[in-house]
Amino acid sequence: MTNKNDASYIRTTLFLCDAFEIVSCEWPKHAHSAVHQHGWSQCHVLVQEGTFENINYFGFKTETTIHEPGQVISTPVSASHEIKCISEKGKTLHVYVPPMSDKLTKTQLRTPSPVDLKKQLSLHLSTEAVGWSQLTQQLDQIQAASISTHSPYFMNQLFSGVSSETLLADQVLAQTKSTMATYEASPVFTLVEQEVVKSLGELAGWPVDQVDGVTVPGGSSANFMALHCARQRKFPNYKEQGLPAGTRVQVFVSEEAHYSLKKACVVLGFGTSSLISVKADTQGRMSAQDLKEKITACLEQKAVPLMICATAGTTVRGAFDPIDELAEICKAHGIWLHVDGAWGGPVIFSQTHKKLVQGIEKADSLTFDAHKLLGANLTCSFFVTNDPQILLAANDVSGADYLFHDNSEVIDRGRLSWQCGRQAEVMSFWTIWKSSGAANLGAFVDRLMTVKDETAAWIKTQSRLKLVSQPDFLNICVQVLPPAGSAAEEKTWATHVRNELKRKNLTMVNYSTTTDGLAFLRLILAHPQVSSNTVKEILTWATEVI
């Protein structure tokens, strides 16, 4: 099969089968490919004659390289690239594994029903083995039936997109199967975890020699750990006997905070009544005034104000609580200040937008999810603190001498964790950071903030769209009004729109309701390829729903 394509190079398929495709290309001078990607297929191009320029487009950076004969242009899975012949002529040999096809890159933004899925997929487990070829087909079907979170039109969660770095790091993790409990079993990854938490703490403005932290299984777990450490510091003898008899504690969060704080109060044994919900202002930021009143009430009731959790980027509206003000209150009363930066934490990479977390250097601890805005694999979450003794004090228990042998050089990180065996999830973020550099991560935040501003300005020009509030961050919360003359109820129209957009397989965005019961769409800007045009396109579809 030989054909001549638009870019005027000649492409000859040498071999094509299910597992791979081998192609030979002849290139005249300045012939070039379009920008393209290969789905989940690996692409390796051996330069046989001539000189080529290749541009790889990663999520957070672009990389241009020059290749001479004998060298290979490798485009990582999920990156896009373009190739140009910069010599008089050229010849290349391409290997694709598996062959390029749209099989695995079709977008699925609809949720199939359980009944359909059970019919369509062979999920049942039995005593019988299944052949490898059948197994891989079943996994292809499973992948195809799963929601396409790699698509820029997936805006439902606080993450979107699958980066090349993540895929690479994951392969290393799967092949090493390393457990983070001890240094001796996981020497490199132990040092990587130290490097990442120190670097995050430094960006938060903490003295680097005071910083400690640990990877935890998700942002919720990081918030659990914050409360656990706050308890340990307030009640140093707590570990053996539990809280002193009759002690009641209170934990203060914004009414718009994540539900994991409530869950933390349940798990840690305080009960949900210990969680005090503080009013938020019209922008969704915690009211320092209301907080003060609630702390006064707490002290009057002889309860112990244990922790204030400031949210940096609330789940629904993306609001940032006023950390600077909250820090003063914490200082006055000896209260642990935790910043839940699961979503908004990455602003610490941006010189321009770091001001959203002004005062973070006065906090005691931070939740940071690299799997959200910064695209690491699920989960890649960190609890970081500037109290270098607290994690060990709160978590180390005796009784594991078989595991934690004396090691004076480096602490075994299982001692700091609720987990024993655990994967080095930290590698996913380390690889992204190493590949991109902190400057590009900050530039990414800045770019999306510009998209947010452009989008918000455009929404104001649209008669049937209405911002719930001016967004601080990358959550576009927008009401959609029914078509003029429609008898449909305004209150629930956005929910209908959302379901229709999903049903048409156009986009998966989430929705919520205001305290007045008005439904609105929540579009999350997180995908590296998202632009204001993407959002305008989606919201235009939204107004076309009938």
Next chain:
Amino acid sequence: MTNKNDASYIRTTLFLCDAFEIVSCEWPKHAHSAVHQHGWSQCHVLVQEGTFENINYFGFKTETTIHEPGQVISTPVSASHEIKCISEKGKTLHVYVPPMSDKLTKTQLRTPSPVDLKKQLSLHLSTEAVGWSQLTQQLDQIQAASISTHSPYFMNQLFSGVSSETLLADQVLAQTKSTMATYEASPVFTLVEQEVVKSLGELAGWPVDQVDGVTVPGGSSANFMALHCARQRKFPNYKEQGLPAGTRVQVFVSEEAHYSLKKACVVLGFGTSSLISVKADTQGRMSAQDLKEKITACLEQKAVPLMICATAGTTVRGAFDPIDELAEICKAHGIWLHVDGAWGGPVIFSQTHKKLVQGIEKADSLTFDAHKLLGANLTCSFFVTNDPQILLAANDVSGADYLFHDNSEVIDRGRLSWQCGRQAEVMSFWTIWKSSGAANLGAFVDRLMTVKDETAAWIKTQSRLKLVSQPDFLNICVQVLPPAGSAAEEKTWATHVRNELKRKNLTMVNYSTTTDGLAFLRLILAHPQVSSNTVKEILTWATEVI
């Protein structure tokens, strides 16, 4: 490059570069390859002429397939295989990505020092980006410097080996980046999680419609969840107010139980004094008699006996507590019975050895780690219970209406969990089970139990080796005596031996000490390729240490 190898087929390399190798082979009748594997390289063989038989050796099964022209023989990464030409002659085209090399398959069983690693590897994070080619080199170095848990000589942890199924499942997970919190975002994996926990519960002997469970981030977390559920059932109003004032609870575990139970008592707010350590017999099994006495004491102190945790396969000696007897005690006093089967749980797949957990059908819950004996990726742990309401009762909190929308068909699994966003770790085990079938998993347990028996019998013939106790399970705990006439101290000799075997890069086995302070080696049988010869080889090296 053309050469004729032992197996009398002619191999011609068509292309060889850093990224791939393309080889053509000509096969006379009955020519065959040796059994071989390709390290971390993918191997795809296109049959061009003739008919071929291929045998793939997976961890838990062997698969023979016949291939005609146009078909592809794919050997999954980390499987080994052999190919035979069964026609008059044959021709094949082989693609290896990357080329076969020992680069990534060298065995590293030594732990480098932090100082050396920091010199050798570029772990530091900065503002600057690093080129893709440099990044992949750095990751290769990181992988090479990490402990080779894929080696059969890695016996240090309660897992060993990296299976093809795990690598495949991990790729699907990385590409789908699916979060398990809701059905709508994770439809397939939600059903897979249900299927796996139901199937495990069924093997435990529970009525399948009563079984519920959830994937948790490790065996420790499963034990935490057990205690949390026990608390919920005993104190149904606990979630809001915490425990009734003045309530003291006690949790009973064998003195040889895993330290995570102690940690659970800290995290859940009881304190370590709530953990009551029950004596173990000479085999390391919990004494039912001592347990009864301790429960009597508990009741006399007006404390609440909340949970008994029976260990199925203790960490050091692999002992199984007498579940049947403990179940009676639990029933008599209304105590939650949890079985920590993180290590020994897989005996439920074996018709022969299931008797080790006799009585498990009377337990309330089970910890099951598929990432240990059954080779799933870290972590792939399950908390399974036969109380179908308890997980929701213990874990669901309000305040996440933006996330958990009404869905009458299937429950959103985030409601059952301490995590919100989490990866579908369950896929790793599902893929292994689907590929192998439960019968092969049981046969694997049986085979290793035979290796254990052979090894234990052999050790008894060796004058310088002494079993700490007759092993119930796959933990070979063995003292090593110093060479005759040596002035070395007997007590610590095993520690010295262990360090020397590591230093020589021969094997990584763990060690512990008896209550009398005698050090011993702990060899874990878990790798699919381990045989009694492997163990004899290692223990012979152990006696050669000076």
